[in-house]
Amino acid sequence: RKEVEQDPGPFNVPEGATVAFNCTYSNSASQSFFWYRQDCRKEPKLLMSVYSSGNEDGRFTAQLNRASQYISLLIRDSKLSDSATYLCAVNPSPFSGGYNKLIFGAGTRLAVHP
């Protein structure tokens, strides 16, 4: 089993739709979680950190479910510009502020169409 797993998609949605991605992780001790966005042939860009209490940034909401070991990303009112690959990343360290190499999923592709 991979340490971090994502549905590769693609998710094809119309503009204005709401879309959600899940990402599961295997190391129950993990403390830190992130969502990155990656455009084709570009570097990953941090979208948001995922806090225990969940967090929201505009149209984007991230949640953490420790019991089931997954994180989620919800995008409301999708825009054409949201088309990208969304990578989840997990720091397997059990200590906040500890070694924070990231383990990435393979990414979920989102295509928003008019």
Add this chain to the structure above:
Amino acid sequence: DTGVSQDPRHKITKRGQNVTFRCDPISEHNRLYWYRQTLGQGPEFLTYFQNEAQLEKSRLLSDRFSAERPKGSFSTLEIQRTEQGDSAMYLCASSLASFSTDREDQPQHFGDGTRLSIL
């Protein structure tokens, strides 16, 4: 913009040659990471530094790979005797270490990457 800077952006070389990449992190960041990404996959961790100390190396980092961060600022990643399987995007990231248990981990910020193609 004082983001993470990588050089070169692209490198094409023949199998068996040595290559060296450079990464300049965000200036106040004391942690620096190297990752490798191939098509359809997420970035894979290679190694990381805290200041000038190399604290962890992945098993992916064979003896042909070496990374340095001599003054705790920029870093270099060298690949010796390149093989076709080394073709990938090499990404550098940096972050600020957080030693307070009250603070969340500081996220990593990536550079544009160096795309390596081995002929």
